[in-house]
Structures are given as C-alpha cells and as structure tokens.
Amino acid sequence: MGDRVVVAHHVPCGRCHYCCHGNISMCAEFKKTNLDPGGFAEFVRVPVEHVESVAFPIPDSLTDNEASFMEPLACCVRAVKRAGIQSSDVVVVVGLGSIGLLFMQLIRHAGGKCIGLDLDPARRELADSLRSTATFAGSEPDFEESLASMTNGRGADAVLLTAANPPLVPTALSWLRAGGTCLVFASLHPDSDVTLDWNQLYYREINIVTSYSASPDDLREALQLLANGSVRVSLMTGHTFPLEWFSEALAAIESRTILKAIMTPSRVSSDQ
Ligand SMILES: [Zn+2]
Numbered sequence: 001m002g003d004r005v006v007v008a009h010h011v012p013c014g015r016c017h018y019c020c021h022g023n024i025s026m027c028a029e030f031k032k033t034n035l036d037p038g039g040f041a042e043f044v045r046v047p048v049e050h051v052e053s054v055a056f057p058i059p060d061s062l063t064d065n066e067a068s069f070m071e072p073l074a075c076c077v078r079a080v081k082r083a084g085i086q087s088s089d090v091v092v093v094v095g096l097g098s099i100g101l102l103f104m105q106l107i108r109h110a111g112g113k114c115i116g117l118d119l120d121p122a123r124r125e126l127a128d129s130l131r132s133t134a135t136f137a138g139s140e141p142d143f144e145e146s147l148a149s150m151t152n153g154r155g156a157d158a159v160l161l162t163a164a165n166p167p168l169v170p171t172a173l174s175w176l177r178a179g180g181t182c183l184v185f186a187s188l189h190p191d192s193d194v195t196l197d198w199n200q201l202y203y204r205e206i207n208i209v210t211s212y213s214a215s216p217d218d219l220r221e222a223l224q225l226l227a228n229g230s231v232r233v234s235l236m237t238g239h240t241f242p243l244e245w246f247s248e249a250l251a252a253i254e255s256r257t258i259l260k261a262i263m264t265p266s267r268v269s270s271d272q
Pocket of ligand 1: 018019020028
C-alpha cells in the first residue's frame with residue numbers, strides 16, 4: 001500500500017502471430033486492453049494483466065511527473081530500434097515538441113548527432129539546452145549546409161517525422177542518404193495525399209518505417225533511462241493542471257503556449 005507506480009495502458013499477449021513478429025501494438029489483446037475508465041480520471045482501475053506486465057515501481061530519483069514520461073519515452077525507444085539507428089548516425093528530428101525532444105536525447109545518448117527542426121524559436125532553444133547538435137527553423141540553406149558537412153555530403157542516416165504535412169514528406173526523404181530511413185511518428189489529416197517519387201525510393205534504397213506504441217521491455221528501458229538521468233524531462237514537467245481544468249490545458253497546448261500539460265487528480269498533491 002502506498003507505493004508509487006507508473007502504469008501503461010495496453011498489454012500485448014506475447015504469444016500471437018503479431019507479438020511473435022515484434023508487432024506488439026498490432027496484437028488484438030493489446031488493442032483490447034485498457035485502464036478503466038481511462039487516463040483522465042481521479043482514480044483508475046488497473047486490470048491484473050497490466051499489473052503483471054506494464055506496472056512499475058517509480059524509482060526514488062524520479063518525481064511522479066517525470067515518471068509519467070515512461071510511456072511516451074518507451075514509444076520513442078521502440079521507434080529508434082525500428083529505425084535501426086546506430087551510434088555514429090546523423091539524425092534529423094522534425095518537430096521539437098515533447099516527443100521530438102525525447103528522440104533527440106535518445107539519439108545523443110546513443111552517441112549519434114541530432115539536428116532538430118522546428119519553426120518555434122523557444123522550442124529550438126529548449127532543444128539546444130538538451131544537447132541537440134544543431135537546430136534550425138526548417139529547410140533553409142544553413143540547415144542543408146550543416147547536414148552536408150556533418151555527413152560528408154551523404155545526407156542524414158535517418159529522418160524522424162514527429163510532425164508532418166504532405167509537402168514535407170518528399171522533402172524529408174530528399175535529406176536522407178542513399179539507404180537511409182524515414183521514421184514516421186505522426187499522423188496526417190485523413191484527406192491528405194502524399195506524392196512520392198517511387199523510383200527515387202527504389203534506386204536510392206530508401207526505407208520508410210513506422211512505429212506505433214511500445215512493448216513492456218521498451219517501458220522498462222525507458223523508466224531506466226529516466227531514472228539514471230540519461231533522458232531529462234524536468235524541463236517539460238512544469239505545467240500541471242487539475243482535472244477540472246482540462247479545457248484550459250488543451251487550449252494551452254493548442255495555442256503552443258506550453259509544451260506539455262500534466263493533469264493531476266485533485267485530491268492527490270502534485271510534486272510539480
Ligand atoms: Zn499478441
């Protein structure tokens with residue numbers, strides 16, 4: 001009683017065809033399982049399969065708010081694995097919201113170089129304070145020069161799309177070296193049409209990889225990375241809202257006034 005724990009929302013069965021092929025988030029059991037009644041509640045019922053597979057004690061070194069980053073960080077951990085990013089790689093991260101900042105730190109922690117792109121100067125500043133290699137507003141000449149000089153003119157080993165629009169996709173693919181990988185980590189509007197140069201993909205052996213959600217092992221690894229300080233999230237945990245202020249929190253996110261909103265149940269004191 002009284003232990004602090006952090007829990008993820010879905011649990012893969014670990015035995016089905018999808019799970020055996022590493023596609024844990026496509027497992028029927030994964031999609032079916034959930035916390036009851038869901039995330040934005042004062043109390044949640046945690047089913048037994050969650051307790052067994054995706055519930056972890058929070059290490060003393062982490063605040064509750066920091067530990068809440070376990071699940072999003074785990075999604076990034078899995079995505080980096082699926083993209084096959086290696087320690088010496090040069091990676092472009094598009095979008096420096098909270099997910100982009102997590103990706104950037106993972107790549108730096110692995111020994112890679114990371115160029116972050118975001119139109120918002122405040123987000124670029126935050127990325128710079130979290131060890132980005134370089135940041136730019138977008139596809140400007142300075143960015144292209146920097147990418148070329150970091151890669152001996154080859155192009156990026158990987159581009160991670162944490163934000164996207166249809167015209168950006170072919171542009172992002174053009175930043176890749178031959179054999180490079182574009183990791184898709186963002187949805188587009190359902191009516192979007194993306195035009196790709198199929199022959200460029202084929203002749204340049206370009207990989208397009210997607211990654212959706214995280215496995216129990218990724219969750220465990222993410223919590224470790226947070227606990228040992230390899231990934232720092234304290235700069236992203238400053239904005240907490242009581243549940244009653246859900247609309248205000250959403251408005252602050254939508255207007256980009258804040259990077260991340262953390263909702264706290266009213267009767268539990270927040271550690272900010
Ligand atoms: Zn399964």
